[in-house]
Each structure stands twice: as C-alpha cells, then as structure tokens.
Amino acid sequence: MNPNFEIIPNTTLQIHICNNRPIELFDLTKSLSALSSQFSSFSISNGESQELKGAKLYVKQVKDGSLIIELIEYASMGLIPIIVENPDLIIGFAKYLKGIYDYFLSGEGEKPLLTVQDCKEFMSIVETTANDTSSKMEFNIINNSTGTIQNTFNITNNNANAIQNKFKKEIDTLKRPTEEDNTHEKQLMTMYQARSDMKSKVGNKAVVDALYERPLNVVFGNEDIKEKMLNSNYNPLKTGYSVDVVVQTIRNVPCAYKIIKLHEISTKLKLVYIIICCIIL
Template sequence: MNNILEIDLDRKLEIKINNEKPVALKDLSLSLLSFNHQFHKFIESETERDLDVGSELLIKEVRKGSIIVELVSQAAPIAPLLWEGGSLAQWASVVEDTCKWLLGKSDTPPKDYTKQDLQEWNKFVEPVAKDQGSQMNINVSDGGTVINNFTINSTEANAIQNQVAKKIEQLDTPEDHIHKMKVMYWYQAKFDTDSDTGNRAIIDDISKNSLKVVFENLAVKEDMLHPPASFDKPWHELAYLVDVEVEAVRGVPKMYKVLRYYPEHTFNPEVE
C-alpha cells in the first residue's frame, strides 16, 4: 500500500510512504500539515520580508492505495530563481540535512529550529515511526532526472523522534540556572548551622512549592542567620533578597542553592 505526496512546483517532489499497516488519517494529516508549514517557513526565511508568500496543501486526488496532494505557493515564480536547482530541490536538501542532524549523522542543523519546529518534524515522521517495517522515500526530479533522493525507515523515524524529545527537553531547561535578587522566605528551617538538611524555602517567582535549600558556603549561611538587629523577628521568619542557583529534575525545580543574599533588603513579610 502506498501513500503518495506529490508536489508539482518548479520541480516534482514526491514523498512515498511504503506502509505495512493502514495509516491513521490524523497522523497523515498532521504529517502533511507539518511538512507544509516547515516549507512555508523555509521560503519565508529565504525571501525578502516584503514579499507576500503563502502556501497551502491542496488534496488533488484520492484513490485506492494513494493520496496525492499539491503544494502551491504564491512564491512559485520567484523562489526557483534563488537556487540553482530550484526551491524544491533546495528544500529537499534541508529536509535531508535535518533528518541527518536528528539521527546524529551531522553536528549542526541546516537551520535554527524552535520547539514548535521540532514538534513538527516529530509529526512529519509519525506515520513511519508508528509502523514497524515501513519507510518514507523523498524524491525530487526534473523531467525524469533524479535530483535528490533519500529514505527514512521506521527505525530511523523512531530515532528522530527520540532525538526531538531530547532537544525539546534541552530547550525547556534554561542554560542559566542562576536567578538574581529573588525574594525568598522560609517554609521550614533547622537551627543547626552545620547541617543542610531540614531547610526548605519558597521563592514565588520560581515555584509556589517549598524546595530544599543549601548554601554555596558557610559564610553566606552565617550572614543570613544574623539579620539586622532592628527586626523583632527571628531570622527564619523574615524575607530575604537572594541570588540562587536552581537545580531541576526533568525541568522541574527541586532545590535552591543560595549564592548570595542582600542584607540591606531584608524585610518582614507580614508588614505591608
């Protein structure tokens, strides 16, 4: 059974899915829509900003064992002039290079990708990833002459999706875990100055939950334990302005490491 995506622009681009099982309509639709959106973004990024570029997938023909659609674009007369092999050949190269990057066969992606972009590449290979033994063949030809041709099998499609999940997790985790000048107040405090256990605090700007607190060094902890004498409350009932490093597990904050605190900004949280 073959599902065929045929795009007739300046060249012919065909995506053939050789599937072992019937392809779910939702998976195929999301795959085609994701492919279309990525092509549209590619054309937009490579043309002038004031150029009105639009593209959409139109179902051209449905028959037993085949689905044929066309990608039409307002940029069709212009886009082919940007590349020697035409826009479809260039786009197919981007698709191939993206797949190679997600398969670990190259170190850098052909373009910068956002979280949404990665999610769409995940959807693009979904029909093949779900069907063990299937494969997707992408072919660009000009008058019967093959310009570009490559294949993604179900094992590779699954590997692509696994890599997409890892890269999205990396995007969700900020590179800089240090948050400066945040208000912290104690939820639970242990009065043993030599112990880092039993101390929990809340920083509303980061998490509404109380998290474990440790200190980068004892000097920072000793300073916080001795707030200005003008307060009539013990240290663990005051609010502090601190710099903290946030330790997270699977993107969820789990622990604060207090790096510095600003004694001049200490205040009583019960006083407005």
C-alpha cells in the same frame, strides 16, 4: 490573483512512501499538513522576495507504486510560478529537512533552533513511516525538464521511531523551565535549620515567606556564600538574608532554594529594615 497552475514548475519535491499496509488517512493528512507548515516557515525565512516568502506547496499528482506524492511550489500571489525563476528554494527546503533529521537521528551537524511546534511537526512528517513496520519514506528532487530524480534522503521505520523519540525528549527540554525563569531577586530569607558542619551538603533549610510558607532545602551557589551565611559571628537562625534564589523543583513541586547571590545580612534587630529594603528594591 491566483497562481497559473497550467505552468508546471521545473522542480518537484517527491515524497515516496513505501508502505507495507494501508496508510491511515489521518496520518497522511497530518504528515502533509506538517510538511506544508514547515515549507511556509522555510520560505518566509529564506525567500529572496516578497513573493518567494509567500510561496506554498501544492500537490502536483499522486501516483501508484506504494504512495508517491509530488509537490510543487507556487507563489501565493502572481500569475507566474516563482519556482520557474528560483528552484533553489524547494531544493534548499529538501536539504533543510535532511539536516534536521540527520541531527536528531545521529547528532550530525549543528543543533537547529526549533520550537515545540516545530518538533511536533517534524514528528508528524514521518508519522506514516513510524506506524508501519519495514516501511520507508524517500525524499527526492525531480527535474521536470530532464526527468531526472535525485534522492535527497531516506527514512526507514526504525529511523522514524528513533527520530520521534528524540523529538519527544527535545520537547520535554524546551518545556522545562530554565534557571532564569525560576530566579527571584532580593528575597528575604531566614534559616529554618542550619548545620554546624560546613562540609555538610544537606540538612540546611530556609524559608522565603514571599514565595512559600514551608521551609525548603538550601543549596549554596558557592562556598563563599555558604561561609558568609553559616560561619559568621551571627546566629544564622536569628539572622535575615537578602538573596537571589532559584526555586528548584521535582515534578513541578518546589524542593529547594539555590542561593546564587547574597546581597545583605541583617540580625533580627534589623530585620524590619531589610524587609523594607527588599520591598523597595
């Protein structure tokens, strides 16, 4: 069943775009689509009933005066608009938006847990303002019973551009592989080049045939690992090591092995044994 659109909910989310030049239709639809998507996610997470979890935003009206868009909430099923019974959902959504933008603009509050898609959508919401110098975007809550308008927050052109830059950096961070993603456990490593100076931070290279044929620089996770591998009674160039390594990259190109754990040391005479152990384990 479809919602009864003849009944107007008590609370309206008003988006007032104070633009200085015509708004490109693509930017406007992109902004509203992103806003709708974020509201759907918010209602799923915060709706107190199955109907509220399926609530969606609908355009109530578009007014003159720059561009004023009024959005109301209806349940996706049922005859009576849910917003009549629970205006807190749309009010909470407006506050949620404010919290997100406050954090990425000024670092205020706790960092929200967002996906790459979330970041893209929050960028899209302010796209019209970011593309129009001296423009402003107002987010207001209207009480349709009393006609009162309460401003929740505003975003200026400078704010919008700063926010989008912050989200771009956040997307890069979210897409960057974590150390855990690049960890390879119990790999057979042989030293290709070893420095006798234990204080040296560079010059040590190793090969892990199972990962890459060419030698990569070695970074030791701690001094104890370095001491056991390079300052023992064995020649490190004739010794095999069973290690957990993180492959470090520069622009997605492998450049170094960071050894985070040393499992076993074996001389060349026992190399076959350590190979078998690494394969089995």
